[in-house]
Amino acid sequence: MTKQTHTVEKIGGTSMSRVDELRETLFIRQGDPYGRIFVVSAFGGITNLLLEHKTSGEPGVYALFSNADNDHGWSDALTRAAGAMGKAHAGVLGHPADLSAADDFVRERIEGARSCLIDLQRLCSYGHFRLSSHMLVIRELLSGLGEAHAAFVTAVMLRRAGLDARFVDLSGWRDEGQYTLEERIRQGLSDVDAACEMPIVTGYAQCTEGLMKAFDRGYSEVTFSKVAALTGAAEAIIHKEFHLSSADPKLVGENAVVKLGHTNYDVADQLSNMGMEAVHPKAAKMLRQAGIPLRVTNAFEPEDPGTLIDDTPAQTPRVEMITGLGVYALELFEQDMVGVKGYDTAILEVLTRHNVRIVAKTSNANTITHYLDAPLKSVRRVERDLERIYPTATLNARNLAVVSAIGRDLGGLKVLSRGLAALEDAGVELVAAQQTTRTVDAQFVVPRDRMNAAIRALHTALVERTGKGALAA
Numbered sequence: 001m002t003k004q005t006h007t008v009e010k011i012g013g014t015s016m017s018r019v020d021e022l023r024e025t026l027f028i029r030q031g032d033p034y035g036r037i038f039v040v041s042a043f044g045g046i047t048n049l050l051l052e053h054k055t056s057g058e059p060g061v062y063a064l065f066s067n068a069d070n071d072h073g074w075s076d077a078l079t080r081a082a083g084a085m086g087k088a089h090a091g092v093l094g095h096p097a098d099l100s101a102a103d104d105f106v107r108e109r110i111e112g113a114r115s116c117l118i119d120l121q122r123l124c125s126y127g128h129f130r131l132s133s134h135m136l137v138i139r140e141l142l143s144g145l146g147e148a149h150a151a152f153v154t155a156v157m158l159r160r161a162g163l164d165a166r167f168v169d170l171s172g173w174r175d176e177g178q179y180t181l182e183e184r185i186r187q188g189l190s191d192v193d194a195a196c197e198m199p200i201v202t203g204y205a206q207c208t209e210g211l212m213k214a215f216d217r218g219y220s221e222v223t224f225s226k227v228a229a230l231t232g233a234a235e236a237i238i239h240k241e242f243h244l245s246s247a248d249p250k251l252v253g254e255n256a257v258v259k260l261g262h263t264n265y266d267v268a269d270q271l272s273n274m275g276m277e278a279v280h281p282k283a284a285k286m287l288r289q290a291g292i293p294l295r296v297t298n299a300f301e302p303e304d305p306g307t308l309i310d311d312t313p314a315q316t317p318r319v320e321m322i323t324g325l326g327v328y329a330l331e332l333f334e335q336d337m338v339g340v341k342g343y344d345t346a347i348l349e350v351l352t353r354h355n356v357r358i359v360a361k362t363s364n365a366n367t368i369t370h371y372l373d374a375p376l377k378s379v380r381r382v383e384r385d386l387e388r389i390y391p392t393a394t395l396n397a398r399n400l401a402v403v404s405a406i407g408r409d410l411g412g413l414k415v416l417s418r419g420l421a422a423l424e425d426a427g428v429e430l431v432a433a434q435q436t437t438r439t440v441d442a443q444f445v446v447p448r449d450r451m452n453a454a455i456r457a458l459h460t461a462l463v464e465r466t467g468k469g470a471l472a473a
Contacts (some may be wrong), residue, residue: 010238012239016150037227044088051139164196185205225283256459279294288311317410329398356379400431407440411439
């Protein structure tokens with residue numbers, strides 16, 4: 001693969017909701033605006049309406065359809081999603097012809113999806129057909145609606161501004177062909193010349209592998225990374241609405257945080273594990289293997305180069321970020337566990353079956369504790385299954401938080417002992433703590449309602465008192 005000079009750039013959903021503000025600063029830049037391929041997510045909140053809310057779990061079209069028998073509550077939800085799409089593009093487009101084109105686009109896609117779901121619901125009213133066998137395809141279909149809408153609207157907006165922008169639809173809408181992800185991308189970009197036009201590519205790509213099956217809501221970053229790898233991009237860029245900083249400025253103060261500036265893919269993986277995805281770990285793997293550096297920028301500060309993520313090791317050990325995540329600690333105690341194999345395997349099988357994500361785990365002779373990023377109802381289902389498998393075990397779920405100190409190299413910094421002292425000084429109760437031998441993170445488990453206090457205390461002790469200047473290295 002020959003390394004090119006173009007970049008592949010992704011805009012996330014929150015930033016997409018303000019894409020009109022990026023027209024002059026990001027897209028129409030000084031000099032040559034071309035040589036860039038943009039991969040876009042759906043406008044903020046649209047995918048939640050089409051599937052389910054990412055954090056609260058409130059059902060969207062997909063969730064309502066999957067639980068429906070003969071009622072059409074999902075159809076009302078689809079109408080609401082269409083209304084939200086219309087509101088989103090009305091806030092971006094100004095010309096009546098552009099608004100009409102976007103309205104027509106939404107109507108055609110939404111009504112096409114509605115007809116498909118009605119037909120499928122009717123078909124599955126017969127005993128030979130099971131709705132469950134079609135749900136993954138439906139999830140893919142609905143996901144593609146949001147990304148296709150956002151890409152279409154962005155291309156229309158840019159063409160009105162004088163750019164030669166092209167809508168590249170990878171969603172497979174009314175496409176009878178069967179393509180792998182690589183084939184889908186190559187087919188979509190086959191006649192695109194990024195040197196003289198600006199491709200606006202859907203973050204969702206329909207393919208035989210099934211992006212949702214493998215990556216669920218992380219699919220747009222996988223598409224983005226695959227486009228970068230296949231086209232041999234000089235750099236992959238993600239435009240967010242914030243800088244990657246040493247902590248959340250809302251928690252520790254604007255003047256206390258420091259932009260990372262430069263870090264590596266090890267740190268990116270740890271951030272992903274803590275729910276702060278600079279990039280999906282599978283997407284990062286593609287970029288790393290292709291030798292493509294990733295840059296994370298603040299879309300609304302185009303003059304700032306942001307943070308570069310590559311394979312470069314740290315010049316000096318330091319803590320680069322403090323972040324926290326609310327979890328449920330699921331503890332299984334079984335006196336007969338000592339010296340017996342298989343407990344861990346059985347627990348992992350149950351967690352996998354219920355699609356529960358593990359943030360961290362600890363164990364001793366007769367106790368295994370998993371720190372889980374999941375709704376309480378999912379944790380309760382796991383508990384019930386484990387009680388059936390191990391009827392003499394004692395199971396306990398606690399509402400806690402994992403606060404992590406992360407850096408490319410924490411060697412010799414005594415992060416664990418300094419962190420423990422900082423939490424004690426701040427009056428934060430410590431439930432557990434651990435540091436791996438790889439020295440890229442140290443984790444402190446605290447009561448969930450003390451997570452923010454723990455982040456502030458650890459940031460003060462491990463970042464601010466160490467010296468801000470080192471973070472930019």
